[in-house]
Amino acid sequence: MSSLSENKETGFASIVVALILVLVFSLITLGFATISRREQQNALNQYLASQADYAAESYINQKIKSGLNTTADCETLDYSASVKITCGTVTISPPSYEVPVPITTGKAFVLEVDPAGPAVDKVKISWSSSDTSKITPNSDMNAKNNPSNTDNQGPPILQLSLTPLKDGELTRDCLINKTTNMLIYPNNSTGDAPNLATVNCLVAIPKTSQYSAICVNGNCSISLGNVNSGGVNKFLFHILTPYGAPGITTNVSVVANSASGGGGGNNVINIRNSQAEIDVTARAQDVVKRIKVRVPIRAASGTVAQAPDYIISADSACKRLSINTTKTTPPGTTVISTVISTLFINPPGLPATNNSCNLLNDSI
Numbered sequence: 001m002s003s004l005s006e007n008k009e010t011g012f013a014s015i016v017v018a019l020i021l022v023l024v025f026s027l028i029t030l031g032f033a034t035i036s037r038r039e040q041q042n043a044l045n046q047y048l049a050s051q052a053d054y055a056a057e058s059y060i061n062q063k064i065k066s067g068l069n070t071t072a073d074c075e076t077l078d079y080s081a082s083v084k085i086t087c088g089t090v091t092i093s094p095p096s097y098e099v100p101v102p103i104t105t106g107k108a109f110v111l112e113v114d115p116a117g118p119a120v121d122k123v124k125i126s127w128s129s130s131d132t133s134k135i136t137p138n139s140d141m142n143a144k145n146n147p148s149n150t151d152n153q154g155p156p157i158l159q160l161s162l163t164p165l166k167d168g169e170l171t172r173d174c175l176i177n178k179t180t181n182m183l184i185y186p187n188n189s190t191g192d193a194p195n196l197a198t199v200n201c202l203v204a205i206p207k208t209s210q211y212s213a214i215c216v217n218g219n220c221s222i223s224l225g226n227v228n229s230g231g232v233n234k235f236l237f238h239i240l241t242p243y244g245a246p247g248i249t250t251n252v253s254v255v256a257n258s259a260s261g262g263g264g265g266n267n268v269i270n271i272r273n274s275q276a277e278i279d280v281t282a283r284a285q286d287v288v289k290r291i292k293v294r295v296p297i298r299a300a301s302g303t304v305a306q307a308p309d310y311i312i313s314a315d316s317a318c319k320r321l322s323i324n325t326t327k328t329t330p331p332g333t334t335v336i337s338t339v340i341s342t343l344f345i346n347p348p349g350l351p352a353t354n355n356s357c358n359l360l361n362d363s364i
Contacts, residue, residue, distance in 0.1 A: 045287060052289035055083050055282035063090050064295055068276045086288070088280040093270035097254040098294045099239075100130070103156075103247070106240035110165070111254060113269045115233040118258035120269060123235070125184070125213075126221040127252045129155045129245070155220050156244035158184040158213075158252075162227070164199055165234040174201035180209070186220050187212035195225040223257075273297055 059077065063069070070092050077085035093114075101107045113120055163179040178199040191214030197205040213222035227235065241250045256269040276297050281290040 048284040048287035049289060051083050051284035052282040052287050053291075055079050055085060055284065056280045056289050056291045059085050059088050059280045059282065060278050060291065060293060060295075063088075063278055068092055068278075068295070068297060083284045084282070086281050086283050088278070091277040091279075092297060093272040094275060094277040094294070095255065095268045095270055097271050097275055099252050099254075100249040101127075101239050101241055101252050102249050103241050103244040106159075106238065107252070108236070108238045110234055110236055110274060111256065111271055112234045112273045113256055114272060115231075118260035118267065118269055119231060120228045120233070120235070120256045121259045122223050122225040122257050123227055124221060124223045124255045124257060125158070125160070125252065126219065126255075127155050127158060127250050128219045130249045130251055155186055155215065155218060155250060156241045157186070158182075158250075159240040159242055160184060161236075161238040162196070162224070163236040163238075164227070164232040165236055166232050169201050171201075177201055177204040180205060182224075183208065183210045184213050184222055185210065186215040188215050190214065191222060193223050193225065196227055198226065 058079070068090055071088065071090050074087040074089060075085070077088065079085070097109065097111055099107050099109060111123070160182045161179055162182070163175055169175075169178070178201065180196050180199075190212065192211040194209070194211050199205060211222060213220040215221075237254065239252060244250055254271075256271060258267045258269050260267065274297060275294045277292065277294055279290075279292045281288060283289075
């Protein structure tokens with residue numbers, strides 16, 4: 001009797017063990033199936049994302065090739081049954097000019113507004129470094145004290161030349177006299193809001209001035225007033241970043257403001273004939289991709305309607321020159337002393353006090 005009972009208990013235990021093993025193997029199988037489905041879904045999502053991305057880029061290229069015709073409303077387009085443009089717009093008069101400025105060449109461009117519209121009273125210039133790893137939030141970014149130090153100082157110093165362009169006043173001497181040269185350096189505590197000098201073709205304005213821009217978390221901005229002298233609606237900008245980190249671009253944004261209509265002079269004026277903004281959203285099944293780009297507006301001849309980078313050369317430059325002076329003292333001890341000096345390069349006919357180096361010389 002006891003032997004029969006023991007056999008029953010052994011058989012029941014075997015059934016329990018078998019059920020547990022079946023459950024474990026089932027869970028393992030279910031886990032592998034889940035992982036497999038997840039990998040398949042990830043692969044499908046990547047494929048659909050690529051389709052949506054290519055569709056969006058195709059729309060951008062199509063609009064550039066067709067001449068950047070403005071779309072007043074959200075334009076839709078079907079590339080296939082599953083790939084669609086759900087919304088695409090082209091704005092040929094955006095509210096700002098966005099441009100990356102490489103350290104090697106700088107950037108020159110023309111900002112133009114509608115001459116029949118409100119006059120430009122001031123422009124706001126904002127910039128940030130494309131390398132955010134060098135930005136310490138709210139750190140000491142007073143780059144005037146050490147302009148060549150690119151570590152943890154945020155965006156670099158801007159060297160800006162601003163020239164109003166007016167028909168009948170485009171001679172060489174007039175453009176030179178009307179050009180304002182500025183050094184704008186980052187500052188984390190206070191920023192300037194300068195009014196520029198009134199331009200005159202016959203009288204040269206001060207050639208170089210320095211200002212500080214208020215910076216928060218690596219984003220700097222400064223507003224320049226009195227930029228509209230004599231009803232000018234076109235302005236030539238030339239921006240350099242002479243102390244930027246090698247290989248790093250500086251993202252610059254320029255916004256034109258008007259005092260017309262109140263608002264404390266902060267009413268934004270749309271910029272024309274320079275850039276077009278293309279904003280497109282594409283869908284591939286349930287995957288959505290949105291791309292927003294700025295492209296230069298091209299004339300009918302295919303040339304870009306803006307100033308080439310090479311038409312302006314900076315003839316006011318500042319270099320930090322390090323000279324190692326080595327001398328030997330008895331009994332054979334070598335002493336190396338380093339002398340840091342500033343090399344001035346002036347435009348012809350201008351005194352040394354008017355160049356950009358002299359403005360920083362008290363700090364170098």
